[in-house]
Amino acid sequence: MSPGDLSDTDSLRKVLSSPPFVIVEGIINIREVGGYPTAQPGHIVKQSYLFRSGEPSRVTDAGKQHLRSLGVKKVFDFRSEVEIARYNTPTPTIDGVEFVRAPVSDSEAYDPVGLAARVKRFGTNELEAFIMLYTEILHTGGPAFEKVLIHIRDYPEDPCLVHCTAGKDRTGVFAALVLKLLGVDNEDIAKEYSLTTIGLQPALPMLVARFQKDPVFRDNMEATMKMAGAKSETIVAVLQAIDEKHGGVEGYLRTYTSLRDEDFDRIRQNLVIQSSAL
Numbered sequence: 009m010s011p012g013d014l015s016d017t018d019s020l021r022k023v024l025s026s027p028p029f030v031i032v033e034g035i036i037n038i039r040e041v042g043g044y045p046t047a048q049p050g051h052i053v054k055q056s057y058l059f060r061s062g063e064p065s066r067v068t069d070a071g072k073q074h075l076r077s078l079g080v081k082k083v084f085d086f087r088s089e090v091e092i093a094r095y096n097t098p099t100p101t102i103d104g105v106e107f108v109r110a111p112v113s114d115s116e117a118y119d120p121v122g123l124a125a126r127v128k129r130f131g132t133n134e135l136e137a138f139i140m141l142y143t144e145i146l147h148t149g150g151p152a153f154e155k156v157l158i159h160i161r162d163y164p165e166d167p168c169l170v171h172c173t174a175g176k177d178r179t180g181v182f183a184a185l186v187l188k189l190l191g192v193d194n195e196d197i198a199k200e201y202s203l204t205t206i207g208l209q210p211a212l213p214m215l216v217a218r219f220q221k222d223p224v225f226r227d228n229m230e231a232t233m234k235m236a237g238a239k240s241e242t243i244v245a246v247l248q249a250i251d252e253k254h255g256g257v258e259g260y261l262r263t264y265t266s267l268r269d270e271d272f273d274r275i276r277q278n279l280v281i282q283s284s285a286l
Contacts, residue, residue, distance in 0.1 A: 023206055027043070030059070032074040034071040035061050035075070036207065037061055037175040038061035042055035047191030058167070058168060059167065061171045061179070062174045062179075062207075064099075064100055065099070072105075076104055078167060079166075080169050081166040081167060083102075083105060083170075084159075085110060086152055086179060126140075127228045130232070134234045137235075143249070145181050146250070149181065149182070151264075154265035157261075160278060164278035180201050180243065181243075184197050184200075190280055197247065202239065203238075204238035205238045
């Protein structure tokens with residue numbers, strides 16, 4: 009389904025109820041990050057283990073049961089405390105599911121002056137603005153990303169979910185890092201990233217209403233809507249920048265986390281499996 013078909017409500021509903029998307033009532037843009045072929049012939053990324061989404065604050069009782077049925081044991085929240093308070097989106101309580109605070113950005117990322125400057129950049133050069141934003145995420149996100157990677161390393165039988173507000177930028181960068189670490193090629197990573205264009209469609213009215221309450225966004229709606237995009241070339245450009253600056257994802261993770269080659273090997277052993285199609 010292409011973005012041009014998103015006005016077809018029935019088609020959209022069908023796509024959002026089909027893999028890799030999953031249904032968890034009250035959680036936006038939720039899907040699994042698995043099934044993609046890796047550099048190891050005949051092997052794919054383990055399915056039904058790593059999930060990604062937008063904020064879960066509106067999850068319903070049925071949604072809580074849906075999440076448990078997926079086997080999710082731990083949820084990593086990439087949002088800052090300031091952001092949670094700003095939008096009044098507290099963390100829910102779900103029996104049997106542990107929520108872990110893992111903020112990617114500090115409170116300064118949401119100060120009015122800095123936020124206004126960021127929004128303005130999207131109005132002039134969208135790709136450059138995304139690269140700047142994602143470079144900031146990479147610079148500050150190492151400790152948060154490390155928490156999830158340690159879980160993947162040590163608890164391969166306990167599925168987990170990572171999320172931010174929309175499940176697009178911080179979550180998207182992390183998903184791309186994991187897939188690249190597992191040997192997925194840039195084309196498939198770009199396809200996975202761009203699925204957010206579809207995943208956010210049902211939430212756009214809510215997000216626009218939220219934006220309209222904030223002068224920083226309301227006075228720059230064209231630029232704001234560009235910020236909501238998830239074009240494949242964006243994540244490809246970021247992966248290329250990681251290659252140029254760090255020599256690859258492993259080099260980035262060695263710089264910004266305490267993880268080393270033996271950890272990367274264990275993560276790959278846990279999440280790269282033989283394809284059942286063979």
